[in-house]
Structure formats: structure tokens, C-alpha cells
Amino acid sequence: MSVTVKWGRDRLAFALPPKDTPLSAIRQSLREYTQLHSFKLVHKGAVLKDDQAPISHYHIAAGSVLMLLPTADDVPVMPSSQESALLTTISTELATVRSSLVPELNQLLAAGISSQAPAKDYLRLGELLLQSLLRLDGLAPETGQARQQRKEAVKEIQALLDALDETIAARKAAGLQ
Incomplete structure (x- = not known):
């Protein structure tokens, strides 16, 4: 609501x-x-x-x-076209990660360290998440909503990468990777 x-x-x-x-x-x-x-x-x-x-x-x-x-003494600061383009780029990047990488990542994480998935699946997902972070890092919003949205997107993707890294480390410790 x-x-x-x-x-x-x-x-x-x-x-x-x-x-x-x-x-x-x-x-x-x-x-x-x-x-x-x-x-x-x-x-x-x-x-x-x-x-x-x-x-x-x-x-x-x-x-x-x-x-x-x-009010008359305050001039509105509406998003510029450049900021709008940045917002669209950030949203698209995050939507792509959520739709194409998160389902596969969730499957691997749900299976835990005993998953039969090959090590290359974990590494490929890690690489794709890292590439997404680098694309977001290449954006340079100076102020406003785009900066905040980029920060939140980076935080979300970094959390996914951290969860994957923890699983990879646990698999290595168990001698599965």
C-alpha cells in the first residue's frame, strides 16, 4: 500500500x-x-x-x-537526464543479477557444501557477480538518488558474492574443491 x-x-x-x-x-x-x-x-x-x-x-x-x-525560496532539484540514465543503468544491472544469477546462486547455496556441483560453477558465478560490481563501480553518480541507488545495489551484490565466497571456503576446508 x-x-x-x-x-x-x-x-x-x-x-x-x-x-x-x-x-x-x-x-x-x-x-x-x-x-x-x-x-x-x-x-x-x-x-x-x-x-x-x-x-x-x-x-x-x-x-x-x-x-x-x-515554496518560492526553494528551487526544485529534479533528477537530471544524466541522473535518470544512471538510475536506469543501475536498475537494469540489479535486475539482471536478480533474474539471471540469484536463482542459480540460491540453488548452490541451498545445497550447501556437500553439493555435487563442479567447482567451475561456483567460480563462474563469482566471476559474473564480480563483473556486475565492476560495471556498477564504473558509474560515477556525484549526488542524488543515483548515488544512493548505486550504493544499495553494490551492497546487495556484494552480500551475494560474500555468501558465495563463504560457501567456496567451506568447500575447500572440507576438501571438496
Whole structure:
């Protein structure tokens, strides 16, 4: 369940927090994403002013649409086309890893160190994960959402590689590799 926030031409989807969450929590998430310091939030034509009021006070529920309006003293910093391209590249790389490598990796890890899979299967997966990390490392987002998304993607792929390396080390210790 999510809430949509309209910001200029963008449509942002945020997870709906519990009903007793103060409006300030949504406002803070939007501040972090947009890098705006001051803005107005509008829901069903009303400006949301009391940050301490729970979101239920404003009847914000799943599917609600909020409008984010920067104030005159704050210029919006919408993602540039270069950042959008980086976001697409990062998402594509992570989706490729998840769809093509993770299922095979999960099979090998589930089988444990006693798997009958040849050592080359483990090494091939390790090499492919490492190549993915290197491709992400070649991207250089300076600021914004692309930098954060790249960081999270690297962390996820590195965790997969670490799990594989632990299994390989255990297999070597058991004399299976």
C-alpha cells in the first residue's frame, strides 16, 4: 500500500506508514528525496500544516495523492537526464543479477557444501557477480538518488558474492574443491 506524491511532472510512490505516524515523517522522507528545505503538501485541496498531527487526521490512506509544492525560496532539484540514465543503468544491472544469477546462486547455496556441483560453477558465478560490481563501480553518480541507488545495489551484490565466497571456503576446508 502506497501514497503517490505529485512533484512537478514526477509521480513518487511512498510506502504508507501506520495511521498514527505524524505528518512530519512523510515530510522528512520527501525532504531527503527532493533535497527541498521548504515546501507545502496539499491533500484533497487542503494544505497540510500541522506536522505533529497523525496522517489519519488528514485522511491519508492507501492510494491517496499528495501534491508537493516548493515554496518560492526553494528551487526544485529534479533528477537530471544524466541522473535518470544512471538510475536506469543501475536498475537494469540489479535486475539482471536478480533474474539471471540469484536463482542459480540460491540453488548452490541451498545445497550447501556437500553439493555435487563442479567447482567451475561456483567460480563462474563469482566471476559474473564480480563483473556486475565492476560495471556498477564504473558509474560515477556525484549526488542524488543515483548515488544512493548505486550504493544499495553494490551492497546487495556484494552480500551475494560474500555468501558465495563463504560457501567456496567451506568447500575447500572440507576438501571438496
